[in-house]
Amino acid sequence: MVPANGRTFSVQFQDPNGQKREINVYLVQNSRKVLKDGLLKRSKRRWSPLPFNIIENDVPPFPKDVDLIASDSSATRSVYYTISGPGVTEEPVGVFSVVMETGMLRVNKAVDRERTPQFVVSSKQQLLIALFDRYTNQETDLPLPITVNVDDVNDNAPTFTGLLQFTVLEQSKAGTMVGMVNATDIDQRGTDHTKIRYSLLSGTNLFYINPETGVISTKTDTLDREVNDNYLVTVEIRDMNGALNGLFNTATATIVLGDINDNPPTFTKTSYDVKVKENQGEGLILRIPIEDKDLVKTPNWNTEFVIQKGNENGNFRIERDPKTNEGLIYLIKPLDYEKTKNLKLEVLARNQAELSGTKAQWMSIPVDVSVVDEDEGPEFTAPTVLFTVKENTPNDTLIGTYIAIDPETKSSAGIKYYKVSDPASWIKVDESTGQLKIANNIDRESHFVTNGVYNVTMKAVDASLKTGTGTVIIQVEDVNDHVPVIPSKDLVVCEKDGGEMGSVLVVAEDKDRAPFAAPFSFELGEEHDGRWAVKRLNDTAGMLEHTMELPNGLYTVPLMVKDLQGFGKTQTVMVRICRCRNGACLAYQNSTSLGVWAILAMLLALCLLLLLCESLMFYYVHSSYLCRPDRLVSEPLDIRCNITYCNIFPTIRLVLGCSLWTNNKMHSPFFTSSFTLSTWSLQKLAYLGTREEGRYADDIIHAYGFEGVGSPAGSVGCCSDQGNQEDLDFLNTLGPKFKTLAEVCNNKK
Template identity: 30%
Template structure:
């Protein structure tokens, strides 16, 4: 901690040792001005709480104990100000107070305790595990965070590297069979292990795993076994075992007969659970022919580790002498085994078959039979003690148990303890007593947009009976119901059936689930059948057949309306639509009058009685009233083709008058009016007058001079004059209007 006086306006670095009792003087700040008006203030991290300043003397003290692990340094600013105006007298000084570390944290193992394994027989120095301890003290200051490792418990078997914490084996070829588990305590001490340092410890539990480093060993080099000549072929006559100190698969072994005169009479097998050698009889013994046999038996490990081959060989050999005992021979069965058959569901007492045995001795004693009741299966049969006839004692179910294996024993009447045994295998024959059933629960879906004849599901069936009484299966719809209008069934002749739709389209809102009873029959005699019901759900599908949803969208039913109410509403809507259509049809078929009023001149004929004042009288009527208003707005003008009429003199010969065909002229105008796209869309009438034939006054028509306004005298036409004048004026006005 510094005690030097610091001048205002400079930066200072101050070290404070953590854990010192408070308050502690840290620094004194002074200004060049020693006036009594000076006031010292302190700002920054911890100012006013952890650090305080005397506003008169400038002494800075710490009021609380500091912990470097929480905060390593503090930045403070001291300044001299005027007491009256609070204005700074000099620039502020910055103090960086660094907390100096002390050794107040012990090393800690965050992952302990540890559990680890290492193979036995490992080389000395084999790495087992690396442990790591952490120290919260400052690693850059002193030795507070410098940790060293040591073994507190576990020597001399294991060691630890003082710097890295790596645990290693300290002995060569540690033997699991001698000791398997070790508990090692490792200590981590700071201050580089010096006196006064803090420490922490952890436990490492180490287990030696087994390797195949021990060969099998027979406890004895010679064994002797007594086997009576009455022993059954295939029966176990003795056991032998070699010991192995290893564990698990490293102790597995196999027994073999390597030589001896009894290798053809006996066999040996290995019991994997007990690791024993089971000696069985391969052929019948006869004391009168051979009284003893010798076997050399080898026991060898099946899993070898070549790293330890130098410890082998991993096998051992012993000699077994088998002595054949002379006994009164039991009855001898006519066959080494029997196979019999009986139908399931046969009545109790049904004869299954007969076994026969005879006494091989010269006395030829009578034989008595019985069944060895060693298992539950033996209680399903009884045997006649005198004849050897086997009968049923219970009802059989082939589907539950298709085979029974019993053992029949035979003995002489005079010596019931002298037995011979024979295996009897009884096969239960099948009877058609199980109807076929659907192979599984089917989730059948039909799309709303289904088409007639579309396959929606293929079903199959199973039968517990065998193939003779099961397939082929026949599928049909339940005949007790009426013809199904929605679905049908098709036999595929391969023990399956397909469900097909019979109509087009289904509606979830109308019916979302259908039930289809199916009758399935087998091929047994007599045939059995069963009925199963398929549940078919109606679903909305995509065009490619993928199911989109199967929930009915009953938006109408949610409103609380019944089906009858919905039908009534639909009928009312249909009737209203029919009335509207009929009304519109009658309105369109009604004929409108040719002329509604004299004022409506757009869609009707304009009538007038003014004779007119000749070609120059254009005030008799408004020619624009004859035009279509829309055509006038769009400036679409019609240009009629003028008739090619010769301008004739006042006195025209009679032959030229005959050449004028007024009927053709009118037809030509009518055709032009029909083909002209600019004519009004409403009906109109064009009127043409005819002055007659062979008039001596000749033609006075102004059709050839519609663009020339001249006075024309029509009086010489007599009675035809006024009418023809009107026609000429009307035509002239129309032609003038269209050409402009």
């Protein structure tokens, strides 16, 4: 029985060349149609030849017969065959043809399997063979797709893929993987044509390659980068599983050895000697070369240096030269031959990385430093010396001695002493002995003294003119040479309502320091008038208040301020009692707001009032004189007023005289005005002549006199003081002007 339609199976066989082949068998059931009347009708036959096989890259001559395609129809009919599709009428064109009479399939040229492994592509691109009746030219069977397989031949050698460069650390254990060789073969997979075998043609004493995987491994643990840092090995790849008839390729693989720190740095010498002058400044004194076989410019090669011994005083510093890897020893503190003539250093060299794969240890080397003696300048017995001196100590007083010695001779003989710095010139130095004495009065409160300390710089000079310097620190002790003083002696007491007494704060200062300064005591001076009292408020201030109601005005109060030791003096303060606003007298504020020109306008109004009174009298007495035609004045008038005095009576008359000026000519006075001052007023004027200038313009009567040209005080006319229109302090301190007037009146008594 034939299985169901569409079943397939394959038959494998071996051709004469020993190649395995496979034929696919397709089973097709005969197709018969059943008519409606129940009769059977045979359909066209579906003939199905087996797939055909050809060998790629076959050699001429061509064409060559592939196989015969036959149909049952050819037994009963005269037929012919045609073929079309890929390999015939489609690319690659002309590969196949068919003998029309016999149905023999032929190949006309060589085929590359790697390009076209099979000539059945799709339903639309099939190799079709058709069968036709010769006489009717009708198809006797349905067109049949056929398959032509291109059998592979080993025509492609395997090729390498990827880089053939690998790295492995030196001294790696045997069996350590180095890398993997990759290869490929484009022949048919699953055949010996693509079965690759790997082998090493060189370097087999050090490396091994897995023949199936291509993995390269080490065969020894003796690989030494410092002996040979890379190896070149030849790798072969061969198909046919390595058979002698297999195709092959070779290539060179580079194996680089990675570095490990298996070599410590070594010194080129066993020891070093270096000479250094005493007192030599900072600088490089020695270079120590280093050798290291490890990879340059890596932590395995970079060296770190340590001074393990001999640098307890910190005289040296060692560091690495980044370019040469040398050790550099620097002197950072001067050496003293008299203290140390020789120093033995021990220098250790090690890498930045720890040692590995070796039993070696870090190495060290001795460095002998010899100090060379030099003629040094004298040295003071101490860099600084402290002396305590009271201020105001008498001149020529010895405060101490500061000497130097020669470091070589340990003697002070022949050394001279001089001052380098003495800002206030308070000290004199004995050139031969180094004795220090007072040259001028020492004042602790001087700006040359800072926190009670005064410094003098000295130098010592030996016979060879070598010098040494030292500092004398003078601690200035305070004495009670200053009394407390009241820096502000002009005080204001604001008037109180309801009979309450006013008070004002009095603050004192003392340049001395404790215990010659605060706390202060405050009391009234012996000449006080009993109208004031003072009490201590704190260490530096007291509160002054009046003990009875006093009218507004200026008062003089003597105050005694004493320091903690009872040392003080009586000082006079000026206290003004007034109505205040914001702590300032209202009178002062009002005058400030009034302005100088307003006050001058008031004075001018007074002059005009007097002028009006006198004009009436003048009109009646001198009308005939003034009205004379020859006395009429056509030019503008300039009236000027002078304040004068007359001493023709036992009382003083203040006279205001006014004159006409025309064309810069002064005419005779045309009126005078006067009023009489009492004897009391005369006494007050005399009193003013004996007082300080600061007392003028207070609540007392003032007299004015015509002083004329050249007066030291200047004019007291109505327009003589316009310097600062807003500053009305002149109302309180009009000293020179009023003093002159008072002196004149006093002399005329």
